Amino acid sequence: MYTIFMLLLQLKNMQLKKIFGSGARVKLFRQFLMHPDEEYYIRELTRILGEQINSLRRELDNLEKIGMLKSREKNRRKFYRINPHFSLLPEFTSIIQKTNTEHDRISKDITRMGDVQLIMLTGSMIGGDNALDILIVGEIQEDMISQYAANVLKKPDLNYAVLSKEDFLYRITIKDKFVLDLFSDRKNLILKNKLKKDTELLISALK
DSSP states (O other): OOOHHHHHHHSTTOOHHHHHOOHHHHHHHHHHHSSTTOOEEHHHHHHHHOOOHHHHHHHHHHHHHTTSEEEEEETTEEEEEEOTTOTTHHHHHHHHHHTOHHHHHHHHHHHTTSEEEEEEEOGGGGTOOOSOOEEEEEEOOHHHHHHHHHHTSOOTTOOEEEEOHHHHHHHHHTTOHHHHHHHHOTTSEEEEETTHHHHHHHHHHHO
16 A cells, blocks of 8 residues: 555646645634635635735646646635545645644543554544544543543543454444544544554455
8 A cells, every 4th residue: 555655746737745735824724724615815814824915826836737726716706615526635635634733632642541543533533524523542531531632631521432452443343334434534533543444454354
């Protein structure tokens, strides 16, 4: 399986510098990738990101040329949004999410609570609509998660699931819809996975 960087290198006429070449571009990446269903016009982005209009206009044009963004005219304004068919959308989304310091903190905090094998963010934790927000696999006291959600994350209504390693792997072998749906959704973010070899082998065997 190709790595993200091997995929990037194989794209014709696309250079890494053209993608990650400026601070304004990184800000645009974050804004669009963390809000994939939203669209913005350029002056709106200048207020949100604190960048000069000429700088953003240049970067928006570049991102539209490589196919990451698409645009439309409305009320004499040009609106930009993510192109859902962009071939590297899942990879870029993963890069942005994995650089999120809040996610790093969540992973470290939950790992300290017990023998944690896997942590997956979904639902409201990634701006999605899945009913579940966090999946945790391992040996951990659920009341600790409840307290953490209420006191640290400030999400007392957080919907989480805690599975033992044995139960989790068994669910994959029986084609449990709950687990397979979570792993088939490429928007979900895995913060930690000590079961990667097991999950890849089991899920690939079911395809």
